[in-house]
Amino acid sequence: MGTTQLESVQEPKYWHLKTVLSEALDSDFAVGEILPNERDLAARFGVARATLRQALEQLELEGRLQRRRGVGTTVAPPRVGVAVAAAQHDWAGGDSDEAWQPVECTTGKAPVAVAAMLDGAAGEDVHVVRRIRVTRGQSVAAELLYVPRSSVPELSAIDAPSGPARARSVLRELHRLGLDGQDRSVELGSARADDAKELDRLPGAPVLVVTTRYFAVSGTAAVSVATYRADTCRLTFGDSGALEISHEEQERQAS
Amino acid sequence: MGTTQLESVQEPKYWHLKTVLSEALDSDFAVGEILPNERDLAARFGVARATLRQALEQLELEGRLQRRRGVGTTVAPPRVGVAVAAAQHDWAGGDSDEAWQPVECTTGKAPVAVAAMLDGAAGEDVHVVRRIRVTRGQSVAAELLYVPRSSVPELSAIDAPSGPARARSVLRELHRLGLDGQDRSVELGSARADDAKELDRLPGAPVLVVTTRYFAVSGTAAVSVATYRADTCRLTFGDSGALEISHEEQERQAS
DNA sequence: GAGTGGTCTAGACCACCGA
DNA sequence: CGGTGGTCTAGACCACTCG
Structure with missing residues (x-):
């Protein structure tokens, strides 16, 4: 069979998500701006909330985002x-x-x-x-x-x-x-x-x-x-x- | 009702788990020793695997553990x-x-x-x-x-x-x-x-x-x-x- | 192939904040 | 009070390593 394995990404979803979000952050958001909440974002990208959170965690680790319970997720200023x-x-x-x-x-x-x-x-x-x-x-x-x-x-x-x-x-x-x-x-x-x-x-x-x-x-x-x-x-x-x-x-x- | 709220720990399970594991690592394990696998550990502590993993992640971040897919989790040497x-x-x-x-x-x-x-x-x-x-x-x-x-x-x-x-x-x-x-x-x-x-x-x-x-x-x-x-x-x-x-x-x- | 850690899901409840 | 992020569950499948 000609199983050409079309574009078997082999890249974790959360990793790809992180990349997409990171680029969106660069182009479409200003520092301090608040993002949609996690449930909405997850739905928008068609993934489970846990997966979305994994991407957000990485971005927060890199100093791109700031998350506060009861408040929301905002775009962080440069370190x-x-x-x-x-x-x-x-x-x-x-x-x-x-x-x-x-x-x-x-x-x-x-x-x-x-x-x-x-x-x-x-x-x-x-x-x-x-x-x-x-x-x-x-x-x-x-x-x-x-x-x-x-x-x-x-x-x-x-x-x-x-x-x-x-x-x-x-x-x-x-x-x-x-x-x-x-x-x-x-x-x-x-x-x-x-x-x-x-x-x-x-x-x-x-x-x-x-x-x-x-x-x-x-x-x-x-x-x-x-x-x-x-x-x-x-x-x-x-x-x-x-x-x-x-x-x-x-x-x-x-x- | 005398709801004295006995010992409402108010401490996340994974955090407590991390502490327990950390102490066990100090006393009962040698560098390089391999830990039981995640499914067993989770069962032993009566938590979901995801929760156990959250604790392991922290310990790995702190340089206490080393995890390798397909192999197992081992006690890391000092940094x-x-x-x-x-x-x-x-x-x-x-x-x-x-x-x-x-x-x-x-x-x-x-x-x-x-x-x-x-x-x-x-x-x-x-x-x-x-x-x-x-x-x-x-x-x-x-x-x-x-x-x-x-x-x-x-x-x-x-x-x-x-x-x-x-x-x-x-x-x-x-x-x-x-x-x-x-x-x-x-x-x-x-x-x-x-x-x-x-x-x-x-x-x-x-x-x-x-x-x-x-x-x-x-x-x-x-x-x-x-x-x-x-x-x-x-x-x-x-x-x-x-x-x-x-x-x-x-x-x-x-x- | 058997066993490991890595990813992902679809739910649930909790702690916290602000109106 | 409603909405947010934080925690937790019980499963499933995958990628990898090794005998």
């Missing part, structure tokens, strides 16, 4: 470039628009994975500083900064029991230390419940986990684990002295 | 740390274990997003070099390197029609140029069909997209778009002169 590099040493920070905001500070044991990076500080108590990074009025990252007690010996134990005030104290002490280098890694993760709440996302949302080790002369002075919203963020690194500028700075310069 | 920083200027490369392998080289127009970064080279033809990065015998990244003709004028047009030989020619010319800086960004994406094949994954698999702009005195000399397997890779950046070493190098030093 924000957030700088993850130098200029980090201004621990005090808080003034700039593109900065970290200390939220609170507790004390306790570090998770094993973190403790392993804080050489020698096996069972030691650490200060845990919670910070939020806000860009354009939107929180893009949540961080836990682990600072061994031994790194900031000057800190009086009863400076403030917890809260932002104490967080700022720890950061100030860290600043006084004078760090000489850091060591960073980026990987994909999913948001824990607490991070998800800070980032206004559902638990399990994809995040970029940036782990930074801060060195002082005496060794590792602190470890930071920052989780960035993977859907809305593009992490930028200024490895050169060259013209690395974030979008935000570009806008500021334009004015 | 590989791959260095994404200096030492990149050895364009010729190819000798080291942890290096890029040129695969082929074609010529054509750059995608608009890339062209926008190659200032001034709007409609110009560019060399497109395909490279694969292999670590521990496993390909971890696929790259497309876009080099405007004007960046490598010395390159004879008919050096080699395509293939690895020509790729090496382009890289050699680029090396002669002497670059003075680069500018990098990392974001989440999903693998295009061609990248997926190189990375031995299915299309749409989550990847970390590293976009690098290489500067020469005259401006942007080249743009690279590298996609790393998000499930198996941890990108590391040596921002300090300090002891940033990859796992591979550690092993090499140990010997």
Whole structure:
């Protein structure tokens, strides 16, 4: 039999759907515009809702869409470039628009994975500083900064029991230390419940986990684990002295 | 009625499942061990297969599991740390274990997003070099390197029609140029069909997209778009002169 | 061919948001 | 309250790998 297998696409429906939607997004939709709801879209394309959702999920992962329960699906703006590099040493920070905001500070044991990076500080108590990074009025990252007690010996134990005030104290002490280098890694993760709440996302949302080790002369002075919203963020690194500028700075310069 | 709402978990089943599985993975399984198949697991936990799969998907995203069609689900080894920083200027490369392998080289127009970064080279033809990065015998990244003709004028047009030989020619010319800086960004994406094949994954698999702009005195000399397997890779950046070493190098030093 | 994960369906109910 | 996206089910078939 001349079974010529006419155009046996062999391409998953959701994948093809994603492509079609992606092109439609480019041509027929403006940023912020809301799409038809999932049931209508599925019917329009003649697929089950689950299949349609699989395509939407991918597009959301790529930062093309934004979905909110009870509201709808909207076209997402281009990802924000957030700088993850130098200029980090201004621990005090808080003034700039593109900065970290200390939220609170507790004390306790570090998770094993973190403790392993804080050489020698096996069972030691650490200060845990919670910070939020806000860009354009939107929180893009949540961080836990682990600072061994031994790194900031000057800190009086009863400076403030917890809260932002104490967080700022720890950061100030860290600043006084004078760090000489850091060591960073980026990987994909999913948001824990607490991070998800800070980032206004559902638990399990994809995040970029940036782990930074801060060195002082005496060794590792602190470890930071920052989780960035993977859907809305593009992490930028200024490895050169060259013209690395974030979008935000570009806008500021334009004015 | 005394509806005390006993323990209304209010936590999605798949999320709870993920937690349970994650703990089981830590305690009861060794790296490489294969899990029971999805139908059995779903039955064991009393959920539908789709729900079980949602949990497995998350765990795979976090690099805890590895799933292969026709084979099964296995416990994944810890993520590989791959260095994404200096030492990149050895364009010729190819000798080291942890290096890029040129695969082929074609010529054509750059995608608009890339062209926008190659200032001034709007409609110009560019060399497109395909490279694969292999670590521990496993390909971890696929790259497309876009080099405007004007960046490598010395390159004879008919050096080699395509293939690895020509790729090496382009890289050699680029090396002669002497670059003075680069500018990098990392974001989440999903693998295009061609990248997926190189990375031995299915299309749409989550990847970390590293976009690098290489500067020469005259401006942007080249743009690279590298996609790393998000499930198996941890990108590391040596921002300090300090002891940033990859796992591979550690092993090499140990010997 | 038997067994695996990958895709797809057609329903159902739930949590959340806004009018 | 109605409409949205988020979760879940119980099935079916497919593509792939391996013995």
